[in-house]
Amino acid sequence: MNNDLHAYPVRAVKGVTPAKAKELEALSIGTVADLIEYYPFRYEDYHIRDLAAVKDGEKVTVQGKIYSEPVLQMYGRSKSRMTCKVYIDPLFISAVMFNRHFLKDRLHPGQDIVLTGKWDGRRLQLIVSETELPGGSSSQTGTLQPVYSITAALTQKWMRKTIQQGIVQFGALVTEVLPVPIVDKYGFMPRKQAVYRIHHPDDAAEGKQARRRLVYEELFFFQLKMHAFRALQRKRADGVAHEFDNEVVRQFVRGLPFKLTDSQKKVIGEILHDLKQPYCMNRLLQGDVGAGKTVVAAAALFATVRAGCQGALMVPTEILAEQHKKSLDKLFEPYGVQVGLLTGSATDRQRRETLAALHMGLIDVVVGTHALIQDDVLFRKLGLVVTDEQHRFGVNQRSVLRRKGMNPDVLTMTATPIPRTLAITAFGDLDVSTLRELPQGRKPIKTYALGHDKLDRVIAFIRREVLEGRQAYVICPLIEESEKLDVQNAIDVHVQMSHAFPDFRVGLLHGRMPTQEKDAVMNEFKEKRVQVLVSTTVIEVGVDVPNATVMVIYDAIRFGLSQLHQLRGRVGRGEHQSFCILIADPKNETAKERLRVMTETNDGFEIARRDLELRGPGDFFGTKQSGLPEFKLADLMSDFETMEQARDDSADLVADPGFWTSADMLPLREFLQREQILDGEQLD
Structure with missing residues (x-):
């Protein structure tokens, strides 16, 4: 018998038919290991309780005696409602059972019965979901029963x-996988017992102990992969060791039209150090909106070009790609660095010319969207890959671009500040650099939350700002269920604003417009020929118009905190005081709390922390492709302390030379082998 549970298909379990195996496959259960490690997300409590302590609407299990013959009402051939009086000391209650008419002849006055159902204290009524009579074959009374996420074709039973x-x-094949010192250190339940008890706890305390052990195990193996990957990556030294003169890069920095912050100088130093190492740089650059990440990336790209390699900058939108191209052209022109642009809207001729120049090495740095990862995009010598707003790209998209070079260095950037809770989880294999300061002269944006009934005041305020020579954004929410609705929403607001400001030019921007039309509108806004721009969230990332001082966001409660902060960051980029006005009529406490946080702080890191608390890690990045691991049991918020313990323990193990040779550590090395970490496979 093979000792690896992953070697046995789930069909090997008695009772799993081909049809059932297909249903299990939909739950990502293909092996016996997957099945046994498919953990419940909660338990049904079948312990007998006193009705006096039960709240209305709560599910409860009670024990009593049938007092009256059941009364049955049939609706059609199969639907029914049956009621009977049951004495549950000291109350007489009505037990109501739907579509359980087959029980009528089995229920008799004086008979003991256990009922589970939803309690209605006002009516003294229990809506029964389960019954248990004396002599039943499988009693679950007095137990905790696991509840699993299942498809419609499967039942909990x-x-x-x-x-x-x-x-x-x-x-019998469930074996211990954690090193003995770790099991002893935390007093963990043995693995075999934990796997059994997570499915069948005798009580809540035992279930918690089993979960504690298995959560640690899950986080430990995740962190072990991260630390082993980094250790081996540096040991292999198979990256590009860029050779460039630091003084040349210093001259580039001194020639910039603005002074760098201390944070920017520090981060550029970290990146330049990484670029010179023989191993691949894998660094996350995070900074608040407007903190100056693009300039840091420009310095890294400049150093890469001076070392004889090419650089690639991938961004999520064409507007942003074109903006970065213009910015880099301006910065690199005095040094003869050639910048190319590759987006989906390029003509066939433009695309052919750009691809040829890139392949021949005539383009030093290429800026582009997803178009960069097409099969026909070839580099002469790709040395650095930069992805901006990295969470907008799927894991596969990022790795495809990276594979276009021979282990190029990687710099990922995000303006969504990531709380430490997530940074060591989603990006545990990256070095993290943080830009905390904003460039000099930036004034905090004043933020207000108003109801829809104050719209007249908002319009008057926009008028005042525009008459003083400023500009304003008016943002409409993206409605995911129907993009037509989204466009219609923006068009309606555009009409309203055009009526409100007949003496101003009001522009319209949304994702359904052709690229050339979007660019034309955006350029008109940048050149101050449009005073008020009505837009969907297409302007959320990176668009830079220093003269815009007003950001109005309709239906602000439709957005998460981090997205509101991103939108707010489109203003406050010039010398004048800027304002953000959130228009919403919140109906619940969570929505009110989001608005309150926005009006109280401009600190993106604090906002990110609160966003994580309010929305949870699953929605934090707004995309399932973010690279966040989906754990079976662990929760990034409540189990963060365990995550830190697992990180420290795995780091200590990997740093010990005995880890790589000791017989005791063989199971852990075999795990890394299965995960292809020992084969040099890049982590995503």
Whole structure:
């Protein structure tokens, strides 16, 4: 018998038919290991309780005696409602059972009965979901029953039975995977016992102990991969060791039209040090909106070009790509660095010319969107890959670009400040650099939350700012269910604003417009020929118009905190005081709290922390492709302390030379082998 549970298909478990195996496959259960490690997300409590302590609407299990014959009402051939009086000391209650008419002949006055259902204290009524009579074959009274995420074609009863069968058949193969010193250090339950008890706890305390052990294990193996990857990556030294003169880069920095902040200088130093190393740089640059990440990236790209390599900068939108191209052209022109642009809207001729120049090395730095990762994009010598707003690209998209060079250095940038809770999780294999300061002269943006009934005041305020020579954004929410609705929303608001400001030019921008039309509108706004720009969130990232001082966001509660902060960051980029006005009529406390946070702070890191608390890590990046791991049991908020313990323990292990040779550590090295970490596979 093979000792690896992953070697046995789930069909090997008795009772799993081909049809059931297909349903399990939809839950990513393909092996016996997947089945046994498919953990419940909660438990149903079937312990007998006193009705006096039960709240209305709560599910409860009670024990009593049937007092009256059941009364049955049929609706059609199969639907029914049956009621009977049950004495549950000291109350007489009505037990109501829907579509359970088959029980009528089995329920008799004086008979003991256990009922589970939803309690209605006002009516003294229990809506029964389960019944248990004396002599029943499978009593669950007095137990905690696991509840699993399942498809419509499976039942909880079948899932419980099947997982139990898997444990009975293959439980002997569940072996200890954590080093003995770690098990002893935390007093963990043995693995075999934990796997059994997570599915079948005798009580809540035992379930918690099993979960504690398995959560640590899950986080430990995640962190072990990260630390082993970094250790091996540096040991292999198979990256590009860029050779450039630091003084040349210093001259470039001194020639910039503005003074760098201390944060920017420090981060550029970290990146230049990494570029000269023989291993691949894998660095995350995070900074608040407007902190100057692009200039840092420009210095890194300049150093790469001076070392004889090419650089690539991938951004999520064409508007942003064109903006970065213009910025880099201006910065690099005195040094003869050639910058190319590659986006989806390029003509066939433009694309052919750019691809040829890139392949021949005539383009030093290329800026582009997803168009950069097409198969026909070839570099002469790609040395540095920079991705901006990295969470907008899927894991696969980022790795495709990286593979276009021979282990190029990688710099990922984000203006969504990531709380430490997430940074060591989603980016545990990266070195993290942070820009905390804003450039000199930036004034904090004043933020206000107003109801829709104050719209007249908002319009008057916009008028005042525009008459003083400023400009304003008016943002409409993206409605994901229907992009037509989104466009219509923006068009309606554009009409309203055009009526409100007949003496100003009011522009319209949304994602359904052709690229050339979007560019024309954006350029008119930049050149001050449009005073008020009505837009969807297409302007969320990176668009830079220093003269814009007003940001009005309609239906602000439709957005997460981090997105509101990103939108707010489109203003406050010039010398004048800027304002953000959030228009919303919040109906719930979470929405009110979001607005309150926005009006109280401009600190993106504090906003990110609160956003994580309010929305949870799953929605934090707004995309399932963010690279965030999906843990079976662990929760990034409540289990953060365990994550830190697992990180420290795995780091200590990997740093010990004995880890790589000791027989005791063989199971952990085999795990890394299965995960292809020992083969030099890049982590994503």
